[in-house]
Amino acid sequence: MSVISRLKGLTSHLVRRIRQGDVPLSKRLRVLSVSLATAGALSGIGTINVAAAPIPVFMLPWTANPGPSWHDISGNTYGCNSHMGPDYYAIDFGLVNNPVASVGKGVIYSTGYDSVGGYYVEIKHDDGTYAYYGHLSQGSIRVSTNNRVREGDWIATSGQTGSAIGPHLHFRMTSGGPTSTPVKPEPMGATSGPSTSFGHWGYSLSYGCLWSQDPVGGGRGPGYFATAPAVAITSRYYSGDYVLDGYGGITPVNGAPVMSGGPSWPGWNISRDFKVCPTDDSKGYLLDGFGGISPVGNATPIPSQYRAYFGWDIARSIAIGWDCQSGYTLDGYGGIHPFAANGVLPPAPAPGTYAYHQGWDIMRSIVNRDYFNLGAGYVLDGYGGINPFAGAPAISPSPYWGWTSHDPLY
């Protein structure tokens, strides 16, 4: 069943609780206290200054699979012609009926139509900035006010509505409000070539009325803009790797052969993890945010009754056993869910033997403790805590970036 199909069935599943999440609060408190004590003892290893907030980074505002993808900046760049006031740093991308993507995570602030901007979408990002997408095609807006979006999500199709000379996407960012202080939208994601270093547009955009300017520079040649956000990487045992993007694309790198048969959700950043089987490089499993497990290559399908289905985007990571047909999925709260293609499930960790934080999407990744036995392992939380489950011994030392008061439960 596709993720889209599962979404359509949301009404019957939306309120379904995460399995293994129904543990008493007192038990969760006890687990958290153990986690905090363990993590506190392990502090001081990381190199990150926790006082320095990350600089926001954004995707480019169109969707595409990884690979060559480019669009002209069709004239009006910073401070040129009508691009003044809140539009001072606005950019006109030469998109023609292209899927338009959210450049960052946030909430749909408004959608609508006016005679200048045409059909538009405004998004308030989680960092407080706003993004405006104008001249969108009539009837193409795919989001509504208060919808949550991630970077790379397909929100509309570009067009020529409103006051526009030729089809293009009018894109701007502001802070303090949707029409307040103009914000220069850099850094914004682009790579200057396949498997090369991260860049910001390839270079800093120039000011003025520069026509037919390509962000990569050097004229209008193709640029390699990664507009599908990468979410994971997995290695074959001997050589080659696969990069998973949010749309379900699995891109072989470093000499790995193409692995086909996986799902595809263009413009929907819903993939969460992909692992190659540890004993067979020809197969693997892809986890989507709803808990669906899709076989890739010649992997055996997982019967639906053995897949954790959440009904919302909360699945985060997958670990695969040596048999290449069983393993665990991890949800963001810390729930650990066994699965198996043949119905022989690995043991489920007993409640209280793993870290769990109901209502807090803080868990990031899961690995098995042992190559052959799936009974124990570790879960990484966002603060660097390495949380053992099912009796796995603690790991020390480990990096740790503190805890927070954001936990809604405590």
Add this chain to the structure above:
Amino acid sequence: MGMDIARSFVLTVNNPCCSGYVLDGYGGINPMGPNAGAVVAGNYWNNLDVARGLAVRGKWLNYQTGTGAYKACGYYVELYNSATSYSENGAC
């Protein structure tokens, strides 16, 4: 106040248990456990939370039955799909 910046991790040694690496959002490869050596990595994006995934080749190393000289190496990926290599003490 802590910082939600850990993004992925791998185990590279499981006997004696356990060692590996934690990837932070800036691209730092942070050793964990007693048998994870310092790594040399290609990119670090200071204050840019763009690193997303960490992978390792030749994992599940067993120091007691193995050669003891095997070192980890692999790749990590950032938001924009660029894979960057890292290696433990020049391995791989």
